[in-house]
Structures are given as structure tokens and as C-alpha cells.
Amino acid sequence: MTQAVNSPAGDAVQSELVAIDAAGRLVVPGKFRKALGIRGPQQLLVGLEGNTLRVSTTDGVIRRYQELARRRKRTAGSVVDAFIAERRREAAEE
Incomplete structure (x- = not known):
């Protein structure tokens, strides 16, 4: 589920509900990786x-x-x- 919320500074921030697995790993959603230019391991x-x-x-x-x-x-x-x-x-x- 993606939604836009306002940050404390008042600007709109995209957010998405994600899960952390038992090993503490967090999966960064694909559209966020793409927006940040993350391709592959880094x-x-x-x-x-x-x-x-x-x-x-x-x-x-x-x-x-x-x-x-x-x-x-x-x-x-x-x-x-x-x-x-x-x-x-x-x-x-x-």
C-alpha cells in the first residue's frame, strides 16, 4: 500500500508499508530503488x-x-x- 503523507516540515513524502524479516532485513520497494538509482547490490x-x-x-x-x-x-x-x-x-x- 502506497500513500503520500506530510513530513514534520510539511512537504509530501511517499511511503509504503513494508515488512522486516526475522533476520532484520528490509526490502526497499522497487519504485524507491528506481527513484534513487539503486541497481543491484550496493x-x-x-x-x-x-x-x-x-x-x-x-x-x-x-x-x-x-x-x-x-x-x-x-x-x-x-x-x-x-x-x-x-x-x-x-x-x-x-
Whole structure:
């Protein structure tokens, strides 16, 4: 059974009732695997957020952190330039 429910943030989230077997295995529904680009065996990142189990692909996590790094780089300038400037200030104080 598939249904759309609202998350605490108010956005619609697709959900599907699934079972966990005696060995603790969870089957990710095919349409979710397809949407996430999961083809065949691969590792996933599983996290616990309150009472919610969050499953992410490693590629998705990498893309998310790369985007965060790009945004920080745009706003903060070059880390290397900041390091060099700091070292020059320290040398001038000696």
C-alpha cells in the first residue's frame, strides 16, 4: 500500500508499508530503488533521526556534501588564501 503523507516540515513524502524479516532485513520497494538509482547490490547509509529511519545512497550523501562545500566556498573565499594571509600576519608580528 502506497500513500503520500506530510513530513514534520510539511512537504509530501511517499511511503509504503513494508515488512522486516526475522533476520532484520528490509526490502526497499522497487519504485524507491528506481527513484534513487539503486541497481543491484550496493551500500547505503542508514541513520536514525528521532523515531525515523533515514536511508540514503552513498552517491546522494556525497553530492549533498559537495553542494554544501561549493556554497561555503562561494561565501567564504579561498581557504588557501586565508591560510597564507594568516601565516603572513603571524610572520609580521614576530
